[in-house]
Amino acid sequence: MHVVSREEMRNIDQYTITHIGLGGPVLMENAGRAVYAALEPECKAGDRICVVIGKGNNGGDGFVIARMLFDSGAKVSTWLAADPQKISGEAANHMRAYCACGGTLLRISDEPETFQQQLDRADWIIDALLGTGIHGAPYPADQQVIRWINASKGTVISVDLPSGVPANGEAFDHPAVLADQTMTLECPKLAQFMQPAARHFGTVRVLPIGIPNKAYQQVGVQRELRMRSDVVRTLPVRDPFSHKGNHGKGLLIAGSKNMPGAAFFSAKAALRSGIGLLKVSVPEVIQPILAAQLPETMYLPRVQVALDGASGVGIGPGLGRDAREEELVCRLVEESDTIPCVIDADGLFHLRNHLDLLPKRHKPAVLSPHPGEMALLTHSSVQDVERDRFGISKAFAEKYQVYLVLKGKATLVTAPDGRQIVNPTGNAAMAKGGSGDVLTGILLAFLLQHEQMMDAVSNAVYVHGAAAEELAAREHSLLDVLASDLIEAIPPVLHQLYDEKTCR
Numbered sequence: 433m434h435v436v437s438r439e440e441m442r443n444i445d446q447y448t449i450t451h452i453g454l455g456g457p458v459l460m461e462n463a464g465r466a467v468y469a470a471l472e473p474e475c476k477a478g479d480r481i482c483v484v485i486g487k488g489n490n491g492g493d494g495f496v497i498a499r500m501l502f503d504s505g506a507k508v509s510t511w512l513a514a515d516p517q518k519i520s521g522e523a524a525n526h527m528r529a530y531c532a533c534g535g536t537l538l539r540i541s542d543e544p545e546t547f548q549q550q551l552d553r554a555d556w557i558i559d560a561l562l563g564t565g566i567h568g569a570p571y572p573a574d575q576q577v578i579r580w581i582n583a584s585k586g587t588v589i590s591v592d593l594p595s596g597v598p599a600n601g602e603a604f605d606h607p608a609v610l611a612d613q614t615m616t617l618e619c620p621k622l623a624q625f626m627q628p629a630a631r632h633f634g635t636v637r638v639l640p641i642g643i644p645n646k647a648y649q650q651v652g653v654q655r656e657l658r659m660r661s662d663v664v665r666t667l668p669v670r671d672p673f674s675h676k677g678n679h680g681k682g683l684l685i686a687g688s689k690n691m692p693g694a695a696f697f698s699a700k701a702a703l704r705s706g707i708g709l710l711k712v713s714v715p716e717v718i719q720p721i722l723a724a725q726l727p728e729t730m731y732l733p734r735v736q737v738a739l740d741g742a743s744g745v746g747i748g749p750g751l752g753r754d755a756r757e758e759e760l761v762c763r764l765v766e767e768s769d770t771i772p773c774v775i776d777a778d779g780l781f782h783l784r785n786h787l788d789l790l791p792k793r794h795k796p797a798v799l800s801p802h803p804g805e806m807a808l809l810t811h812s813s814v815q816d817v818e819r820d821r822f823g824i825s826k827a828f829a830e831k832y833q834v835y836l837v838l839k840g841k842a843t844l845v846t847a848p849d850g851r852q853i854v855n856p857t858g859n860a861a862m863a864k865g866g867s868g869d870v871l872t873g874i875l876l877a878f879l880l881q882h883e884q885m886m887d888a889v890s891n892a893v894y895v896h897g898a899a900a901e902e903l904a905a906r907e908h909s910l911l912d913v914l915a916s917d918l919i920e921a922i923p924p925v926l927h928q929l930y931d932e933k934t935c936r
């Protein structure tokens with residue numbers, strides 16, 4: 433499923449209308465019908481529904497929804513936030529169709545008190561005020577309508593976008609609808625994955641409106657939401673005649689005297705994610721502790737680190753920020769030139785002034801920063817990173833020729849050629865020390881077992897998030913999940929995904 437910017441959505445729309453010949457009224461009819469079809473099973477007989485309609489095409493979708501509700505005999509009141517004389521194009525066609533079917537239109541500016549009363553009494557509020565077309569803050573009259581909608585008690589369903597939210601997710605401080613549910617048309621917009629916009633969406637349903645794939649290809653959309661079916665399709669199939677050497681010989685350089693746990697989490701996650709052989713390089717002082725906890729790995733004293741036949745390397749979790757490790761990190765990034773190399777946490781810290789090493793590699797490195805580490809790598813602030821997650825990731829991945837995993841609520845994977853994949857799994861239980869170390873281990877293991885690096889990285893991020901969801905769905909809350917729990921949730925997640933793979 434594609435993820436689009438405002439401009440891309442407009443171009444896709446235009447291509448469909450002009451070159452494919454599916455006219456705007458058809459798309460609007462499809463949009464309104466899709467929302468009605470999703471809403472109808474949720475509504476009980478006698479529920480009061482208030483449709484709030486703006487001047488543009490988002491309002492046009494609202495007319496279709498209102499018409500279908502009216503036709504089905506629902507208790508619908510349809511409120512216009514604009515002068516009907518100023519409604520034009522396809523929206524005007526659908527306004528006329530609504531009226532021709534016998535529907536009544538009320539103007540908010542004529543009867544603001546009645547509008548507020550009806551909003552207050554409504555079980556459902558359909559927000560078709562503003563969509564992808566607004567520029568800047570909503571006009572003052574629309575801001576007032578938004579405040580009234582937000583003060584209402586009914587369930588707010590936003591059409592395409594919560595009104596007032598900028599589609600590209602730019603930071604804003606004006607009023608915007610706080611939806612209970614957003615029925616996004618055709619495909620997710622960037623705003624759904626950006627702060628503060630994302631907080632306005634409530635739960636999201638994406639409703640197809642019949643735009644053909646050709647339109648996306650022509651516009652050249654390079655962003656996708658990872659679907660479960662993509663993961664199931666691309667997970668590696670294990671050859672029944674394989675041996676441990678076929679599933680990757682990983683080397684993990686992690687852990688320090690004060691952070692032995694990080695090495696444990698990464699190593700165990702790699703083992704749980706299918707790696708064939710794993711060597712862990714830790715300072716000698718912590719080796720006995722780890723060896724007692726994790727007898728499945730081999731150990732290499734930190735002073736003797738050499739690739740020595742490894743087919744992939746992971747660098748950084750709990751490494752510490754001792755200046756001596758800087759040289760080690762740089763050396764390994766250079767020496768592992770032709771094999772997968774994952775760099776995280778303190779590995780990123782040591783690499784921050786040596787990023788020029790990255791584009792020289794034959795095999796692109798995988799960097800997995802959280803926004804704070806990304807800010808360090810780009811000499812910016814966390815706010816700068818969060819303001820433009822998509823743009824900053826793309827610029828960085830292309831410049832340094834890396835796979836970049838920018839962690840967050842919707843972790844974003846960017847390939848060296850600029851393709852981007854948004855991850856849909858995960859929850860707030862992961863906001864705890866050690867979670868990132870677990871991801872490093874899964875990444876290393878998956879890179880050694882997948883054919884395509886983008887699949888390996890995206891699947892690792894997906895499984896990591898799915899493990900947290902699995903725990904919260906069963907015996908855990910969002911508060912009590914530990915990194916070690918995440919590791920133990922990898923097996924049920926993989927079990928389920930492989931089950932789906934064999935069932936297909």
Ligand SMILES: NC(=O)C1=CN([C@@H]2O[C@H](COP(=O)(O)OP(=O)(O)OC[C@H]3O[C@@H](n4cnc5c(N)ncnc54)[C@H](OP(=O)(O)O)[C@@H]3O)[C@@H](O)[C@H]2O)[C@H](O)CC1
Pocket residue numbers: 441445456459460461463486487488489490491492493561562563564565566567568569570571574591592593617618641
């Ligand atoms: N994606 C699809 O394929 C389809 C989407 N549809 C729906 O159409 C909207 C986008 O429609 P658009 O008309 O471009 O935009 P809006 O409905 O969001 O509103 C545009 C009107 O708003 C006015 N405007 C501009 N800035 C502001 C502002 N700051 N505050 C208030 N109003 C503003 C503007 O008029 P002006 O004359 O004042 O500039 C526009 O009239 C999309 O979201 C979908 O819901 C279609 O159904 C077809 C398929």
Ligand SMILES: [K+]
Pocket residue numbers: 490559560561562563590591592593594595
């Ligand atoms: K809307």
